[in-house]
Amino acid sequence: MENLENALGKYHEIKLKHVIPPINTMPVVCCNDPIIKVMEILRSRHHVWVINCEEEGSLLGVIKYLSVIDFLLPPDKHNLYIGSTRSALKSVIGGAKTAKEVMEKNALAINHNATVLEALIKMKRYGIQILAxxxxxxxxxxxxxxKILINKFLSLCLAQ
Incomplete structure (x- = not known):
């Protein structure tokens, strides 16, 4: 049990920049990429990060797997109420063509110098499993x- 506690203490202090996988292994599209490219990635992933390729990769948003429902539904099948036309506009039939038009703008992110503990706290606070x-x-x-955090913790435990 003591080894587990020692591993956990070390684990919490690790900087995220030492844990994250290379960017070329991530699901990323440029904001002007077509929705078809987004959907191709979502066949095997649960999200796609949307970046501004003209500004050296600044994060603009995220598209989640379940958002595909909004792409495929016609605009008249969305539940509309005052102030909620956004999902109807994400429909391909409604005119959406690019990743930027269908992304969620408020992707949750964290700085690469943050610790594993800070990432876990943010995930817990927002009820999410992934951060940019x-x-x-x-x-x-x-x-x-x-998943990455679990794998890192297990590697620390097994190394002791």
Missing amino acids: VLDDDERLIGEISL
Whole structure:
């Protein structure tokens, strides 16, 4: 049990920049990429990060797997109420063509110098399992997921 506590103490202090996988392994599209490209990625992933490729990768938003429902439904099948036309506008039939038009703008992110503990606290607070990891210039450089964090913890435990 003591070894487990020692591993956990070390684990909490690890900087995210030392844990994140390379960006070329992440699901990323440029904001002007077509929805078809987004859907191709979502066949095997649960999300796609949307970046501004013209501004060296600044994070603009995220598209989640379940958002595909909004793409495929015709605008008249969305539940509309005052102030909620956004999902209807995400419909391909409603005119959406690019990743930027269908993304959620408020992707949750964390700085690459944050610790594993800070990431866990943020995930718990917002009830999510993945965060975008940004450098000091707000560019997307990685992602941290609960799966990555579990694997890192297990590697520390098994190394002792």
